[in-house]
Amino acid sequence: MRSGAGAAGGQGPSGTVVHHPISSDPGLDARARLWLADADRVVVPARPAATVMIVRDGAGGPQVFVQRRVATMAFAPSTVVFPGGGVDPADHSLDPATPGLAELAGAMGVTPEEAAPYAAAALREVEEECGVRLSVSDLRGRGHWVTPEFEPRRYDTWILAAGMPPGQHARGTTTESDHSTWVRAADLLSRHTAGEVRMLPPTVVSLEQLAAFDDATTFLADRPRVARVLPQLVETAAGSLVLRTVLP
Numbered sequence: 001m002r003s004g005a006g007a008a009g010g011q012g013p014s015g016t017v018v019h020h021p022i023s024s025d026p027g028l029d030a031r032a033r034l035w036l037a038d039a040d041r042v043v044v045p046a047r048p049a050a051t052v053m054i055v056r057d058g059a060g061g062p063q064v065f066v067q068r069r070v071a072t073m074a075f076a077p078s079t080v081v082f083p084g085g086g087v088d089p090a091d092h093s094l095d096p097a098t099p100g101l102a103e104l105a106g107a108m109g110v111t112p113e114e115a116a117p118y119a120a121a122a123l124r125e126v127e128e129e130c131g132v133r134l135s136v137s138d139l140r141g142r143g144h145w146v147t148p149e150f151e152p153r154r155y156d157t158w159i160l161a162a163g164m165p166p167g168q169h170a171r172g173t174t175t176e177s178d179h180s181t182w183v184r185a186a187d188l189l190s191r192h193t194a195g196e197v198r199m200l201p202p203t204v205v206s207l208e209q210l211a212a213f214d215d216a217t218t219f220l221a222d223r224p225r226v227a228r229v230l231p232q233l234v235e236t237a238a239g240s241l242v243l244r245t246v247l248p
Contacts, residue, residue, distance in 0.1 A: 019242040020201045020231070032233055032241050035150035043149045046156040050122035051084025053142065053206060054132060055216040056164040061184055062216040064207070065130060065170045068179040068197075079198045080188065082206070083129040084122065086155065091120035100137025107141035108158065108226050118158045126162075130170040130180065138162040140220050142209070145202040146230040148243060159206055163220055185211035201231055201243055224248070 022028045035041055054065040069079050094101075096112035098119075105115035119136050126132050140161045147154035164170065172180030185207040191197045192204060199207075213219040231243035 015227075016247045018201075018205070018245050018247060019234075020204070020245065021240060021242050023240050024195060025198065029241060031152070032150050036233065036235070036241075041149075044152060044154055046146050046154040048087040048118065048121075049085060049155040049157040050087065050118045050125065051082045051157055051159055052122050052126050052134070052139070053082050053159065053161040053210065054126065054130070054164055054170060055161060055210065055219060056182070057216045058182065058184065061186070062210060062213060062219055063182045063184055064188075064210060065164070065180070065182055066188065067129065067172060079200060080192075081200070081203060082159070083126045083132075084157070085125040085129070087117045087121040088124070091117040091124065094120040094136075098136050100135065100139065104136065104139050104141055104160075107223060108144065119160075122158070122160050130172065132165065132168050132170050134162050134165065138165070140222075141226050142206060142224060143202065144226055144228050146228060148231045148233055150233055157202065159202060161220060163216055201245055202229075205245075205247065 022032060055062050056065075057063070064082070066080050066082060069081060094116040096116050098116070101112045101115055101119060104119060105112045108115060119139060122139060123134050123136065126134055141158070142161045143159035144157070145159060146156050170180070170182070188197065188199075189204070189207050189211060192199050209224070210219055213222070225248040227248040229245060229247065231245040233241060234244045235241055
């Protein structure tokens with residue numbers, strides 16, 4: 001590779017290195033190659049965002065609620081994602097003293113003031129997109145990913161998790177998706193490997209983490225090391241492009 005180790009991944013100086021091929025997505029591959037060939041590469045600012053893995057116990061292990069974005073979306077069309085979206089101006093009004101926010105901020109390695117708009121966006125987006133009402137104290141920190149620099153639309157995203165509240169029902173309530181469902185992480189990962197569904201690296205890694213647990217309670221009790229992850233675009237010796245990611 002022009003940058004990094006073998007395509008299967010390995011151990012880097014600060015964490016596990018994984019490589020996600022992008023050749024299976026012609027549009028993504030084309031954008032990446034155009035950006036690499038541009039002598040004046042433009043890196044657009046990443047918009048703050050939050051997404052939530054809503055989990056529950058099901059037959060055969062924990063399940064997570066996912067949605068498939070409609071094909072007309074400018075960012076990640078026809079891609080399976082967790083509910084979430086960008087931080088809006090109103091999200092900055094959440095009181096840093098809100099119960100549960102200090103604990104969430106500690107798990108993410110930031111101050112409550114910094115965590116507040118992300119938590120507010122997570123609660124708002126989940127209710128808007130799947131009709132589920134969560135509280136800040138329901139949220140758990142899972143990851144922090146930034147969209148690769150070659151993308152024309154970029155997000156600085158917190159990945160959070162929450163248990164499905166008793167008495168509520170998740171359903172697709174947004175025009176931004178055309179399919180919503182509960183699924184076992186292992187099943188969705190198998191479909192992704194087979195090329196049946198499209199997912200971004202943050203979703204794949206998050207599902208791999210969930211698949212390692214026997215139940216939702218244990219998953220939510222887990223406190224992973226969280227650090228900012230920015231996948232780097234690299235070219236292999238064979239000329240294919242991959243996203244090289246160093247996980248915490």
